[in-house]
Amino acid sequence: MFRSHVLVCGGTGCHSNHSEEIIKEFNNLIVSQGLEKDVQVVRTGCFGLCAVGPVVIIYPEGAFYSKVQVSDVEEIVSEHLVKGRIVERLLHKETETDSAAVKALSDTNFYKKQTRVALRNCGVINPENIDEYIAYDGYQALIKVLTEMQPQEVIDVITKSGLRGRGGAGFPTGRKWQFTKDAPGDVKYVACNADEGDPGAFMDRSILEGDPHALVEAMTIAGYAVGAHQGYVYVRAEYPIAVSRLQIAIDQAREYGLLGDNILESGFAFDIEIRLGAGAFVCGEETALITSIEGNRGEPRPRPPFPAVKGLFGKPTLLNNVETYANVAQIINKGADWFTQMCTERSRGTKVFALGGKINNTGLVEIPMGTPLRTVVEDIGGGIPNGKKFKAAQTGGPSGGCIPAHLIDTPIEYESLLAIGSMMGSGGLIVMDEDNCMVDSAKFFLEFTVDESCGKCTACRIGTKRLYELLCKVTDGKATMEDLDKMEELCYYIKDNSLCGLGQSAPNPVLSTLKYFREEYIAHVRDKVCPAGVCKSLVNFSILKDKCIGCKMCARACPADAILPQTEIMPGKKLPYLVIDHNKCVKCGNCMSTCKFKAIIKK
Amino acid sequence: MKSIADIKAIRDKMQAQIVVRDKEQSNEIRIVVGMATCGISAGARPVFNTLMDEVSTRQLRNVKVSRSGCLGMCRLEPIVEVFVPGQDKVTYCHVDADKAKVIIANHIVNGNICTEYLIGAEE
Numbered sequence: 001m002f003r004s005h006v007l008v009c010g011g012t013g014c015h016s017n018h019s020e021e022i023i024k025e026f027n028n029l030i031v032s033q034g035l036e037k038d039v040q041v042v043r044t045g046c047f048g049l050c051a052v053g054p055v056v057i058i059y060p061e062g063a064f065y066s067k068v069q070v071s072d073v074e075e076i077v078s079e080h081l082v083k084g085r086i087v088e089r090l091l092h093k094e095t096e097t098d099s100a101a102v103k104a105l106s107d108t109n110f111y112k113k114q115t116r117v118a119l120r121n122c123g124v125i126n127p128e129n130i131d132e133y134i135a136y137d138g139y140q141a142l143i144k145v146l147t148e149m150q151p152q153e154v155i156d157v158i159t160k161s162g163l164r165g166r167g168g169a170g171f172p173t174g175r176k177w178q179f180t181k182d183a184p185g186d187v188k189y190v191a192c193n194a195d196e197g198d199p200g201a202f203m204d205r206s207i208l209e210g211d212p213h214a215l216v217e218a219m220t221i222a223g224y225a226v227g228a229h230q231g232y233v234y235v236r237a238e239y240p241i242a243v244s245r246l247q248i249a250i251d252q253a254r255e256y257g258l259l260g261d262n263i264l265e266s267g268f269a270f271d272i273e274i275r276l277g278a279g280a281f282v283c284g285e286e287t288a289l290i291t292s293i294e295g296n297r298g299e300p301r302p303r304p305p306f307p308a309v310k311g312l313f314g315k316p317t318l319l320n321n322v323e324t325y326a327n328v329a330q331i332i333n334k335g336a337d338w339f340t341q342m343c344t345e346r347s348r349g350t351k352v353f354a355l356g357g358k359i360n361n362t363g364l365v366e367i368p369m370g371t372p373l374r375t376v377v378e379d380i381g382g383g384i385p386n387g388k389k390f391k392a393a394q395t396g397g398p399s400g401g402c403i404p405a406h407l408i409d410t411p412i413e414y415e416s417l418l419a420i421g422s423m424m425g426s427g428g429l430i431v432m433d434e435d436n437c438m439v440d441s442a443k444f445f446l447e448f449t450v451d452e453s454c455g456k457c458t459a460c461r462i463g464t465k466r467l468y469e470l471l472c473k474v475t476d477g478k479a480t481m482e483d484l485d486k487m488e489e490l491c492y493y494i495k496d497n498s499l500c501g502l503g504q505s506a507p508n509p510v511l512s513t514l515k516y517f518r519e520e521y522i523a524h525v526r527d528k529v530c531p532a533g534v535c536k537s538l539v540n541f542s543i544l545k546d547k548c549i550g551c552k553m554c555a556r557a558c559p560a561d562a563i564l565p566q567t568e569i570m571p572g573k574k575l576p577y578l579v580i581d582h583n584k585c586v587k588c589g590n591c592m593s594t595c596k597f598k599a600i601i602k603k
Numbered sequence: 604m605k606s607i608a609d610i611k612a613i614r615d616k617m618q619a620q621i622v623v624r625d626k627e628q629s630n631e632i633r634i635v636v637g638m639a640t641c642g643i644s645a646g647a648r649p650v651f652n653t654l655m656d657e658v659s660t661r662q663l664r665n666v667k668v669s670r671s672g673c674l675g676m677c678r679l680e681p682i683v684e685v686f687v688p689g690q691d692k693v694t695y696c697h698v699d700a701d702k703a704k705v706i707i708a709n710h711i712v713n714g715n716i717c718t719e720y721l722i723g724a725e726e
Contacts, residue, residue, distance in 0.1 A: 001655050059624045084638050084670040135617030189715045257604035406627050
């Protein structure tokens with residue numbers, strides 16, 4: 001019996017901030033203090049507040065330590081664990097000026113407005129210990145399904161809950177399960193899409209790292225419901241921690257007889273295998289993913305037939321996203337009505353978002369459907385750093401669009417996001433402030449889709465490339481007003497003539513920025529100015545001669561020797577002022593950040 | 604290979620262990636043991652461990668055992684304080700492992716304060 005539990009985040013964010021060494025240090029010091037029978041160190045999944053990692057929480061006090069360094073561990077052990085005195089210095093503070101440190105994790109604004117369903121065990125349990133998952137009602141849903149429910153009843157509950165695919169498109173999950181069950185054939189498969197490819201999105205990774213048994217349990221339930229005996233998880237090889245924890249979970253489930261030939265002596269057989277993806281974005285598209293699991297080059301094929309009818313190896317296949325599966329066991333346990341309570345009319349339950357960009361609380365959040373974007377940005381996200389103004393939020397990554405500042409009260413749900421030209425997507429949410437150029441952001445996403453287009457459809461392969469070139473013309477200040485119209489036409493052409501979701505959605509970032517930030521495009525084209533000062537070709541640095549004191553700090557920082565002193569001395573100054581030679585300037589901005597007198601401006 | 608009964612047994616056993624990590628409940632009873640140097644040298648550790656074991660084996664899910672520092676009355680250590688919501692704080696002194704078991708059985712489970720161990724009885 002341990003009197004105290006030390007929870008250390010072992011998600012990828014904190015892991016890369018040396019949380020592994022912190023765990024080692026805790027274990028060493030706990031042994032040297034003779035506390036190894038009193039204190040347990042637990043490596044958990046992501047707590048969500050990646051911005052302040054590595055994160056350590058100590059129970060029973062619930063003390064929430066953030067930005068813990070290896071050198072801090074000794075103080076925590078000798079003060080908190082031995083003497084019972086909380087180390088105030090390391091407690092998490094909501095803002096830099098906030099002197100009253102927040103003691104418990106659940107007291108932070110970041111957590112108060114969240115509802116954790118898919119992430120309920122992330123940061124709570126040790127993902128490599130099946131017993132801890134069982135303690136939090138794990139595998140209870142599987143027992144319930146195998147002993148009390150017919151396959152059709154399982155599907156009815158999922159259908160009634162209104163759960164929709166969390167991978168982006170939002171297809172009703174219950175209907176997908178029904179189609180797969182009703183499809184003719186003896187052999188069927190259950191597959192899981194863990195090929196999370198959107199830049200800046202890490203929801204599925206965090207679930208796999210923090211609660212892998214939730215996926216194993218849900219896939220087994222799905223197998224029982226649709227009549228499949230083999231499951232595949234397609235996960236990208238770039239997620240080494242997620243892959244190893246999932247493999248541990250599968251092995252433990254096999255050992256306990258929760259996977260295998262005769263699960264819990266019910267006669268039902270099901271097993272799961274992992275397939276590693278090599279990181280092609282297009283393999284997140286369901287038909288390409290299936291082709292890739294079969295061992296072929298990941299290319300999409302036309303639908304229908306849908307995978308529910310003809311999927312893996314030509315057999316009916318149920319394919320859902322990790323986050324979708326993460327909801328299943330709890331819907332079975334708590335009932336469809338519980339799930340529909342957290343909702344709007346058309347979107348039920350919660351959604352996980354990976355919050356990134358210009359936001360204070362970078363990390364993982366889970367909110368009930370219908371929560372306004374404002375709550376996510378201002379309350380949970382803690383606002384924009386350095387007092388800058390909110391400009392737009394990009395949802396759905398390279399397939400989505402942006403939500404401009406005047407629509408910040410839009411409720412986050414499938415339909416309302418589609419209506420304003422964005423989409424739910426898999427859950428990347430990138431916040432942009434006044435220093436972001438919208439043309440440049442559209443260019444960034446398009447560069448990504450140009451790289452990731454599989455090349456099967458001409459419209460996508462060549463169209464995205466030409467669209468990218470047009471965007472480059474805009475950011476270089478060489479475009480004409482006709483080019484803007486040409487871009488829009490090309491966007492619709494690509495959308496209409498591509499086979500799969502990648503091509504059909506690739507122009508979305510361009511279309512939505514054209515819709516909401518057309519004046520920024522026009523500024524680039526007509527006035528040859530980038531209002532945010534991002535596009536290098538359109539930006540010039542210059543020195544205000546009445547502010548310059550002639551210290552030459554900027555000249556020393558300049559990598560191109562483009563800053564030279566003049567001979568004239570301004571009245572009231574002791575040294576001659578300096579001037580930037582625009583022919584030599586490489587626009588790196590070093591001079592501006594070096595100048596202590598704000599004498600250098602960008603325009 | 605585990606049966607459904609085995610899984611249930613694992614669940615019950617583990618739930619008793621992870622109760623430490625539960626969120627604070629409104630009706631939660633807190634038992635606080637003075638675990639400063641004075642308390643530890645007077646024998647607070649076996650008292651603390653006994654309290655934890657009792658809470659765990661009896662599966663008292665709304666009871667949380669935690670530690671505090673020195674209360675200033677080192678001569679009366681080990682001191683155990685019990686906070687029941689809506690009631691006055693109760694302070695026991697000179698507690699040992701056997702007394703700790705009695706406190707759990709009489710006070711926490713049955714709601715009868717063990718007057719003979721109270722700090723007032725000692726004073």
